[in-house]
Amino acid sequence: MVVVxxxxxxxxxxRRWGPVPDAELAMAHAIFHPQRxxxxxxxQRAGAPVEHVSFIVRGLTRMFYVGEGGVERTKGFxxxxxxxxxxxxxxxxxxSQQFIEALEPAELLTASRPAFAxxxxxxxxxxxxxxxxxxxxxxxxxRRHRQLxxxxxxxxxxxxxxxxxxxxxxxxxxQIAAYVGVSAEALSRIRxxxxxx
Numbered sequence: 001m002v003v004v005x006x007x008x009x010x011x012x013x014x015r016r017w018g019p020v021p022d023a024e025l026a027m028a029h030a031i032f033h034p035q036r037x038x039x040x041x042x043x044q045r046a047g048a049p050v051e052h053v054s055f056i057v058r059g060l061t062r063m064f065y066v067g068e069g070g071v072e073r074t075k076g077f078x079x080x081x082x083x084x085x086x087x088x089x090x091x092x093x094x095x096s097q098q099f100i101e102a103l104e105p106a107e108l109l110t111a112s113r114p115a116f117a118x119x120x121x122x123x124x125x126x127x128x129x130x131x132x133x134x135x136x137x138x139x140x141x142x143r144r145h146r147q148l149x150x151x152x153x154x155x156x157x158x159x160x161x162x163x164x165x166x167x168x169x170x171x172x173x174x175q176i177a178a179y180v181g182v183s184a185e186a187l188s189r190i191r192x193x194x195x196x197x
Contacts, residue, residue, distance in 0.1 A: 006034060006057045010109050013055060013081045017132040020125045027119055032109035037102050043084065044100035050090040053116045056080050059106025060170055063098050064178065074179040076140070077103075077167060085113070087137060103175070153182045154190050 007029050014020050014028065032055060037043070043054060043061065061084050063075040075098060078084040086096035090113055111119075120126040147156050157180045161168045168176060177187035 006107065006109055007032075009057050009081065010055050013083070014129055016081070018125060018128040020129060021123065024119075024123045024125055027122075028111075031111040031115040031119060033111070035108045035110045037106050037108065039102055039104050039106075041102045041106070042099060043102060044086050044096050044098070046097055046099050047095050049095055050086045050113055052110050053083055053085045053090070053113055054108040054110045055083055057107040057109060059108070060103045060167075061100055061106065062103055062175065062179075063100050065098050072178050073181065074175065076144070076179075077171075079167065079170075083133070104170070148181060153180055153186065154194070156180045157182075157187065157190055158194070 010028065010032060011020075011025050014025065020028075035054070037059075043052070044050065046066065056078055058080060061078045063078070063084075063086070065073050065075065067073060084100060086098055086100065089096040089098075120130055147159065151159070157176070160176065160180060171179075173187055173191075174184045177184045180187060182190070
């Protein structure tokens with residue numbers, strides 16, 4: 001029953017981006033296999049090739065970089081109904097520059113990257129789906145870059161918690177700080193200052 005529900009979620013996830021024929025979805029079912037992982041599992045390591053694409057049935061993941069001194073900077077999050085992989089590395093055929101971690105116990109449907117690429121090279125519906133996904137990623141990246149370049153940390157924090165309250169509620173303050181681009185201590189000071197207003 002869980003597997004049936006997972007594939008129904010996969011169908012819904014793809015069809016959210018465009019009309020995909022039933023026969024094509026059946027082909028997707030054949031290459032995406034159920035996978036359960038505990039919290040804190042690394043789905044992708046920096047420096048490694050991209051071997052898989054996963055659809056998140058249940059759970060939350062984060063994409064992050066590790067800088068000097070082991071400081072983590074979170075690029076973004078993916079949750080239920082979304083695909084997760086190191087997209088730029090998959091497109092360029094290079095090693096991933098980022099880590100991807102399951103923040104919660106996750107139920108995934110996972111396909112090998114070559115099998116997914118072969119699927120997407122077939123029916124034109126997949127090109128439309130990938131085009132819509134890529135457009136969304138571009139717009140998200142543009143917004144994120146603008147925030148990091150033009151807004152202060154307090155503004156970025158307020159925009160995140162008010163714009164995505166359900167996601168913020170699933171995260172620790174340290175994880176939010178890594179996304180906003182400040183230390184946990186700096187975020188604590190921001191929260192204290194906002195509460196005093």
